[in-house]
Amino acid sequence: MRPHCGSSRNRAARPTRELAGSLRERVLDALATVYDPELDEPITELGFVTCCEVGADGDVAVRLRLPTSQCAPNFAFLMAADARDAVRGLPGVRTVGVVLEDHMTDDEVNAAVARDGRFADAFPGETRGELHALRDVFRRKALVARQAGVCQALLVTGATPEAVTSLRVVDLPEDAEVRRCLHLRAALGIACDADAAAFVLADGRPVAAAELERWLRMARLVRTSLESNGGLCRALLERRSGLEEVAV
Amino acid sequence: MYEANGEKYFVMDGHIHFWDASPANWVQGQEKYAKGWIECFHAYQSLGPPETHWPLEKFQKYSEEDFVHDVFEEGKVDVGVFQPTYLKSWYSTGFNTTEVNARLVEKYPDKLLVNGRWDPRDGEAGLRELEEDAERYGLKGVKLYTAEWRDGSRGWKLTDREAEPFLAKCEELGITNVHVHKGPTIWPLDKDAFDVADVDHVATDHPDLNFIVEHVGLPRIEDFCFMATQEPNVYAGLAVVTGALMHARPRFFAKVMGELLFWVGEDKMLFGSDYAIWEPRWQLDGLMAWDYPDDDYSDYPRWTTTAKKKVFGLNAAKLYGVDVPAELRLPDETPAARDDAQLVEDSA
Numbered sequence: 375m376r377p378h379c380g381s382s383r384n385r386a387a388r389p390t391r392e393l394a395g396s397l398r399e400r401v402l403d404a405l406a407t408v409y410d411p412e413l414d415e416p417i418t419e420l421g422f423v424t425c426c427e428v429g430a431d432g433d434v435a436v437r438l439r440l441p442t443s444q445c446a447p448n449f450a451f452l453m454a455a456d457a458r459d460a461v462r463g464l465p466g467v468r469t470v471g472v473v474l475e476d477h478m479t480d481d482e483v484n485a486a487v488a489r490d491g492r493f494a495d496a497f498p499g500e501t502r503g504e505l506h507a508l509r510d511v512f513r514r515k516a517l518v519a520r521q522a523g524v525c526q527a528l529l530v531t532g533a534t535p536e537a538v539t540s541l542r543v544v545d546l547p548e549d550a551e552v553r554r555c556l557h558l559r560a561a562l563g564i565a566c567d568a569d570a571a572a573f574v575l576a577d578g579r580p581v582a583a584a585e586l587e588r589w590l591r592m593a594r595l596v597r598t599s600l601e602s603n604g605g606l607c608r609a610l611l612e613r614r615s616g617l618e619e620v621a622v
Numbered sequence: 623m624y625e626a627n628g629e630k631y632f633v634m635d636g637h638i639h640f641w642d643a644s645p646a647n648w649v650q651g652q653e654k655y656a657k658g659w660i661e662c663f664h665a666y667q668s669l670g671p672p673e674t675h676w677p678l679e680k681f682q683k684y685s686e687e688d689f690v691h692d693v694f695e696e697g698k699v700d701v702g703v704f705q706p707t708y709l710k711s712w713y714s715t716g717f718n719t720t721e722v723n724a725r726l727v728e729k730y731p732d733k734l735l736v737n738g739r740w741d742p743r744d745g746e747a748g749l750r751e752l753e754e755d756a757e758r759y760g761l762k763g764v765k766l767y768t769a770e771w772r773d774g775s776r777g778w779k780l781t782d783r784e785a786e787p788f789l790a791k792c793e794e795l796g797i798t799n800v801h802v803h804k805g806p807t808i809w810p811l812d813k814d815a816f817d818v819a820d821v822d823h824v825a826t827d828h829p830d831l832n833f834i835v836e837h838v839g840l841p842r843i844e845d846f847c848f849m850a851t852q853e854p855n856v857y858a859g860l861a862v863v864t865g866a867l868m869h870a871r872p873r874f875f876a877k878v879m880g881e882l883l884f885w886v887g888e889d890k891m892l893f894g895s896d897y898a899i900w901e902p903r904w905q906l907d908g909l910m911a912w913d914y915p916d917d918d919y920s921d922y923p924r925w926t927t928t929a930k931k932k933v934f935g936l937n938a939a940k941l942y943g944v945d946v947p948a949e950l951r952l953p954d955e956t957p958a959a960r961d962d963a964q965l966v967e968d969s970a
Contacts, residue, residue, distance in 0.1 A: 602874035603841030613668040
């Protein structure tokens with residue numbers, strides 16, 4: 375029998391069966407590499423994965439639920455399609471079913487994701503293209519916000535603007551935040567080899583010492599925007615889950 | 623009039639609604655969307671303090687008595703501005719129309735203003751309707767909802783060629799306040815419906831119009847702020863910022879307020895409750911009591927009594943030409959004689 379998530383919620387963190395335990399963990403790890411493009415946070419941390427079940431034969435069923443039924447369809451599609459692609463390549467996975475639930479466009483998105491379609495296939499005649507440009511815009515925002523956080527941490531330790539802007543990638547600390555920055559740079563086609571500048575503007579040019587203060591000020595605003603948006607999404611999702619528990 | 627700590631505040635709520643989203647008003651075949659829309663709004667209401675939550679049934683359709691109580695009596699709002707949202711694809715008589723709003727304005731002419739709307743997809747007929755509405759309702763503003771569905775079209779932009787005659791018509795008719803909804807929305811598809819670049823463009827082309835970006839482009843506050851610093855005629859409508867964040871996410875609210883005060887400034891921020899998503903009273907009380915939580919915010923502008931007076935009502939009163947009682951104005955707006963006396967005293 376193929377696994378399916380049914381209609382119950384919030385079972386993502388619970389192992390479903392002993393046998394498939396390790397594969398399920400790898401599936402969850404793969405889902406953790408899928409980011410909400412708008413918030414630059416993994417869908418697993420945001421609580422968007424409401425169910426993940428793995429059958430003995432390697433059939434995977436994933437359910438996604440967003441904070442409101444009206445969340446933007448473009449980002450909803452990207453997350454569902456990215457989840458599908460992230461899980462599909464894993465050794466031991468035979469089939470992947472990703473279902474977006476309780477969304478105003480769930481029928482359209484699910485049908486397109488199931489047949490391996492693109493965004494335009496989900497909404498024929500209603501879009502003028504794919505979502506690469508949109509994703510690109512938000513990756514640049516995320517890069518600016520995250521880099522500035524790394525940079526601020528260095529400045530707090532007493533580094534001067536001249537010193538931090540002359541740093542190279544190889545000089546950066548080894549941590550998750552820096553890895554995320556480099557991942558974003560690679561995805562955007564911005565140089566990220568060891569000798570490349572440690573801190574770059576949204577368009578990839580190195581940040582100059584003279585423009586550091588303004589860049590940080592702008593980056594703080596971008597960070598506030600991303601974080602408060604994430605906070606709003608979490609608050610709405612909490613209410614959505616909470617309200618339904620009361621109602622049931 | 624709102625009073626706190628011995629200070630009196632003129633309150634102009636720049637963003638209120640009187641809607642009917644009850645099932646009887648749902649368009650047949652569109653129930654999924656009509657229901658989803660109002661339930662999404664209802665979820666937003668749940669971000670306010672628990673004692674301000676309404677049952678869904680009341681939230682779908684509330685009475686005139688509720689409105690008068692919540693906005694005027696309890697809410698202390700001196701003047702409210704209705705911002706219509708038609709959504710006639712989903713709601714038979716519209717969700718919240720100028721026509722319905724205007725019936726309340728007739729009853730409370732000193733306390734309510736109603737804004738109109740237009741949609742470039744209506745073409746010539748739309749221009750004539752705007753002229754008629756302007757005359758009938760004495761419009762000083764419009765609310766534009768660029769993401770609204772229409773017969774296969776999934777929204778529009780202010781920079782669309784078809785929008786220009788409408789902006790010109792606004793100038794001609796003295797409809798100087800153009801409120802643009804940039805915020806949680808319905809159907810952006812491959813575009814980003816929060817993108818404020820179109821406002822940037824038309825604000826430059828129409829310096830005599832004021833563009834009030836509702837919900838400050840949340841969640842794209844940064845794009846809005848960068849734009850607002852460059853355009854003198856762009857304003858921040860605070861609806862949703864206070865309602866959704868102040869209670870549910872106070873730390874983010876502090877950051878967003880700080881950034882708005884820094885980039886946009888206290889002269890260009892307008893209070894809006896977004897009633898009936900949220901009632902005005904708790905938002906005013908919260909804004910009155912609010913301050914930065916700690917020293918991390920030392921380089922943001924202060925939230926002073928003067929700033930509160932401007933944001934609560936004086937800024938909007940200026941935009942709408944509303945006469946503010948002398949005792950509620952700022953000191954520098956009082957008759958010149960007093961200022962002169964002050965100056966003489968200072969220099970002595």
